[in-house]
Amino acid sequence: MTAAAVLGLAVLPASFAQASTGSTAGSTAGSTAGSTAGKTGGTGAARCDTAKLRQAMDKLVKAGDVPGIAITVSSPDCGRTTLGSGLADKKTGRKMRGEERFRVGSTTKTFTAVVVLQLVGEGKIDLDGTVDSYLPGVLPDTTTTVRQLLQHTSGLADYTTSKEFADGEKNRFKHFEAADLVAAALRMPKPSGPWHYSTTNYALAGMIVEKVTGHDIGHEITRRIIKPLGLRGTIWPGDNAKIPGRHARGYFSSEGELYDVTEWNMSFTGAGGALVSTPADLTRFYAALLGGKLVGKAELAQMRTTVAADPARMWPGAQSGLGLYGTRLKHCRGTWWGHGGGFLGYRTLSAATDDGRQVSLAVNRHPNEVTPQLLDLVDSTLCELH
Numbered sequence: 001m002t003a004a005a006v007l008g009l010a011v012l013p014a015s016f017a018q019a020s021t022g023s024t025a026g027s028t029a030g031s032t033a034g035s036t037a038g039k040t041g042g043t044g045a046a047r048c049d050t051a052k053l054r055q056a057m058d059k060l061v062k063a064g065d066v067p068g069i070a071i072t073v074s075s076p077d078c079g080r081t082t083l084g085s086g087l088a089d090k091k092t093g094r095k096m097r098g099e100e101r102f103r104v105g106s107t108t109k110t111f112t113a114v115v116v117l118q119l120v121g122e123g124k125i126d127l128d129g130t131v132d133s134y135l136p137g138v139l140p141d142t143t144t145t146v147r148q149l150l151q152h153t154s155g156l157a158d159y160t161t162s163k164e165f166a167d168g169e170k171n172r173f174k175h176f177e178a179a180d181l182v183a184a185a186l187r188m189p190k191p192s193g194p195w196h197y198s199t200t201n202y203a204l205a206g207m208i209v210e211k212v213t214g215h216d217i218g219h220e221i222t223r224r225i226i227k228p229l230g231l232r233g234t235i236w237p238g239d240n241a242k243i244p245g246r247h248a249r250g251y252f253s254s255e256g257e258l259y260d261v262t263e264w265n266m267s268f269t270g271a272g273g274a275l276v277s278t279p280a281d282l283t284r285f286y287a288a289l290l291g292g293k294l295v296g297k298a299e300l301a302q303m304r305t306t307v308a309a310d311p312a313r314m315w316p317g318a319q320s321g322l323g324l325y326g327t328r329l330k331h332c333r334g335t336w337w338g339h340g341g342g343f344l345g346y347r348t349l350s351a352a353t354d355d356g357r358q359v360s361l362a363v364n365r366h367p368n369e370v371t372p373q374l375l376d377l378v379d380s381t382l383c384e385l386h
Helices: 003-007 015-019 051-062 105-121 146-151 178-186 199-213 217-229 279-290 297-303 371-384
Strands: 025-027 038-043 068-075 079-089 251-254 257-260 325-328 335-343 346-352 358-363
Touching (some): 051 079, 068 279, 079 279, 105 199, 105 217, 105 279, 105 346, 146 199, 178 199, 199 217, 335 371, 346 371
Antiparallel strands (some): 068 079, 068 358, 325 335, 346 358
């Protein structure tokens, strides 16, 4: 499974590592071996045993698969616990505590979808209305709908995979306008098949939100979600290439070396991937969403109405809703809902069940080959929670 398959975001070529200036190289093997997971706090009922989870986290770190990993788990009986293993910063040796901020990449798409569905509930956006009715002349196909954008059934190419943006170092600190990114996608060959993961869809969704509200998507996410839920570790970075506060450094892996790529202007991903957050905040967000605190009952039902996702672009068994994916649990009965995400240096995955079990994790290396292991870790942990 490729990194792009799960994240839907462009992976820079290996040449980036040689071209990168000011990056910090370090061996991927052994640099964090022997680190241990540490509980950083929790709320609610008596803690459940996290020994197996700690062992799994340590195993990933000691194998050299990731410099560090942070996880928050939550359930009605177990309360909420945050764990960290490995290193948040290889250069200084700062340990991962689990409270660090990460770039959460495509997990941003759920936040954007929530804003759109809130506006649907307010009667300001028609889910089955055409993109052309909000953004006249932007798309050549005037029949494409807002729903198709959110569900990745628009047939639009993914601009993040365009050769126009292959030079990561050149574009690293550049500001991008969503309209220009959409235009780049329209210059690409049209993908085949009924479903194609494309960040272009969410660039357009963000443009529609701005057209309807008069504010950019970052403003609306902050006003409608971050502030009301008290997500203190979550921020919309805008053009600020740095991550404020305590955060994990992000590392790009190339030919056995890790390069620090933490600083990046995230306007390149915008409504489809710009957010910075923590595993704990992501658990709060998805709990509020599935608990009906962010959108109305009818709008949540729309978000959970799914079509089959292309397994070549998403994890096996994923069903695509509107900014939300449903996946059947392997280790027990039931379905989890959530989203995966990442950008150069980071990967996240958030999952929640209808009965209140939740897991959100983040690692500070990308790309890597551990995505199947992370998916299995989320699945098995959800099944062990109660």
